[in-house]
Amino acid sequence: MTSTIKISALVGFAAAGLCLAANAVAAGADAALLSDAKRIFAPLPAAPSAKTDQAELGRRLFFETRVSADGNVSCSHCHLPDKQGSDGLPKSFGVFGKINPRNAPTIFNAALQFKAHWRGDRETIEEQAEKSPTGAVSFGNPDFATVIAKLKSIPGYTEAFAKAFPGEADPVTQKNWGKALGVYERTLPQPTRFDAFLNGDAKALTPAEQAGLRKFIDIGCVGCHDGVGIGGDKFAKFGVVEDYWKETGSKDPDKGRADVTKSDADLYVFKVPSLRNVAKTGPYFHDGSVAELPKTVRVMAKVQLGADLTDKDVEAITAFLGALTQPVPAHYSALTPFPDDAAKK
Ligand code: HEC
Ligand code: HEC
Numbered sequence: 001m002t003s004t005i006k007i008s009a010l011v012g013f014a015a016a017g018l019c020l021a022a023n024a025v026a027a028g029a030d031a032a033l034l035s036d037a038k039r040i041f042a043p044l045p046a047a048p049s050a051k052t053d054q055a056e057l058g059r060r061l062f063f064e065t066r067v068s069a070d071g072n073v074s075c076s077h078c079h080l081p082d083k084q085g086s087d088g089l090p091k092s093f094g095v096f097g098k099i100n101p102r103n104a105p106t107i108f109n110a111a112l113q114f115k116a117h118w119r120g121d122r123e124t125i126e127e128q129a130e131k132s133p134t135g136a137v138s139f140g141n142p143d144f145a146t147v148i149a150k151l152k153s154i155p156g157y158t159e160a161f162a163k164a165f166p167g168e169a170d171p172v173t174q175k176n177w178g179k180a181l182g183v184y185e186r187t188l189p190q191p192t193r194f195d196a197f198l199n200g201d202a203k204a205l206t207p208a209e210q211a212g213l214r215k216f217i218d219i220g221c222v223g224c225h226d227g228v229g230i231g232g233d234k235f236a237k238f239g240v241v242e243d244y245w246k247e248t249g250s251k252d253p254d255k256g257r258a259d260v261t262k263s264d265a266d267l268y269v270f271k272v273p274s275l276r277n278v279a280k281t282g283p284y285f286h287d288g289s290v291a292e293l294p295k296t297v298r299v300m301a302k303v304q305l306g307a308d309l310t311d312k313d314v315e316a317i318t319a320f321l322g323a324l325t326q327p328v329p330a331h332y333s334a335l336t337p338f339p340d341d342a343a344k345k
Helices: 002-040 053-061 125-134 143-154 157-164 174-185 195-198 209-219 244-246 293-305 311-322 339-343
Strands: 234-237 268-270
Touching: 002 195, 002 209, 053 157, 053 174, 053 209, 125 143, 143 157, 143 174, 157 174, 209 311, 244 293, 293 311
Parallel strands: none
Antiparallel strands: 234 268
């Protein structure tokens, strides 16, 4: 009897020991994943307040259609709240239904990136905003003076610019248009579950998402998609290992940054996009050539890293990318247009 008890006690002890060891390994793996992730990425800093006069003016301008050539196009025409700040189309269309040459990225993360646009042909989001109203396929105005004249003709705007830019004799300017929109755009990034993970909450990611993060790091996606934006801090050739269009099926391949710099070294070079919100912003790539995220992941592995991913790896990485979705901020919506609310003051 005594020996039986002893044996079962020993077995129990051994089993408990194994269990503890397994837990310790799991905890060790979590800790290693977290410390690797902290080395490569950074959590989102707190967004500035959306309640300032400049941010509120920017919000108003963002949803204003009356400054476009056909009266129908606002920034939100191609960066929609219900599409996570993108438009769900392969390529956007602007005034009079004109098609843009490229896909509309989400703007939620634009402020985090080192340059704007797929080819990095805008230095800042402010420069982007200043130029958009005179784009032939966006707002379609002949010059910025037309935009200013339209703004000044809508009761409420002159006062709102004056309030946002106090002390300026004539505050309705192209520069202030860009500035207000930039201030507003900077209020849009919101923390995701991945930010909670980076801030030390290991349980913020499911085991499947953690497995995907591990893969994303180990196979080298992080060579390009890193930092606070999980991308958005450098340029890279699209198609390092093989021509991208062989996998995406893109017709008439875009030469990328080479068309901006006129340098062969920039052939098929694009900004590495931020992957924040990517699960919600398809179709993918600069030309919207791939509709589904799992296929996008497979194409990336193939053309950037020369890797053929298993279905399980694609599923894991896709799961991880899903943890990069932020809530849509309540202030990513239109205010009552002028002059209605201006009249109430
Ligand atoms: C007709 C559709 C359309 C309209 C209107 C429009 N955009 Fe865009 N936006 C796009 C497209 C397409 C791109 C990508 C252009 C490129 O890379 O060549 C883009 C890119 C951007 C980017 C850069 C994002 C990144 O990740 O690089 C920002 C910021 C942006 N838009 C803000 C705005 C603002 C602010 C307005 C209003 C002043 C505006 N957009 C109006 C379609 C539009
Ligand atoms: C050598 C740099 C590099 C590596 C490595 C890399 N990417 Fe990319 N990634 C890019 C570039 C550049 C683009 C933009 C391509 C384009 O022009 O459409 C991109 C685009 C993407 C997109 C589409 C984003 C969008 O908004 O349309 C996803 C998703 C993506 N990468 C995921 C990954 C994954 C997953 C891996 C690892 C398997 C990976 N990337 C490896 C450079 C890289």
